[in-house]
Amino acid sequence: MEILTTARLRLREFDENDAAFIHALLTDPAWIANIGDRGIRSTEDARIYIRDKLVENYERLGYGFWAVERLSDGLLIGMCGLTQRESLPAPDIGYALLPAWRGSGYAREAAAACLHHAREVLRLPRVLATIAPENAASARVLESIGLRPEGRVHNEFGESCLFGWPAGA
Numbered sequence: 001m002e003i004l005t006t007a008r009l010r011l012r013e014f015d016e017n018d019a020a021f022i023h024a025l026l027t028d029p030a031w032i033a034n035i036g037d038r039g040i041r042s043t044e045d046a047r048i049y050i051r052d053k054l055v056e057n058y059e060r061l062g063y064g065f066w067a068v069e070r071l072s073d074g075l076l077i078g079m080c081g082l083t084q085r086e087s088l089p090a091p092d093i094g095y096a097l098l099p100a101w102r103g104s105g106y107a108r109e110a111a112a113a114c115l116h117h118a119r120e121v122l123r124l125p126r127v128l129a130t131i132a133p134e135n136a137a138s139a140r141v142l143e144s145i146g147l148r149p150e151g152r153v154h155n156e157f158g159e160s161c162l163f164g165w166p167a168g169a
Contacts, residue, residue, distance in 0.1 A: 018076065129142050
């Protein structure tokens with residue numbers, strides 16, 4: 001199901017047909033370094049992850065991490081969306097792209113659209129984001145869409161930098 005579109009991207013729900021992509025994304029060294037190892041070792045593991053994590057969030061929360069496709073050719077390039085982590089008091093925005101698509105402004109475009117969706121469609125009063133302390137590129141993306149640094153937190157990823165919208169709420 002399509003969730004939203006931007007000038008260059010379509011965000012839609014993942015389904016089990018996306019297992020090969022999820023396997024590639026979640027085993028990318030940058031994913032593991034910045035987000036963490038999810039134990040995905042095969043396409044079958046990825047199918048289970050889609051069903052038990054991604055689709056389950058759509059059903060339980062009404063939102064989740066969505067597939068990011070280019071409008072120009074339908075190519076699946078990443079994921080972006082929202083989740084509710086037990087360690088945070090508000091939904092968390094996140095994104096990840098395959099290496100070939102980083103640095104093209106796609107993460108910013110997708111994240112800005114997700115933040116807008118969170119505010120205007122889901123009517124969420126607060127949105128947070130956590131990133132690895134050394135992930136300067138993600139910090140730039142978050143600040144460019146209006147999230148502001150709010151210190152550090154300890155969560156399932158270890159120590160993370162916390163960003164929030166609205167700032168300081």
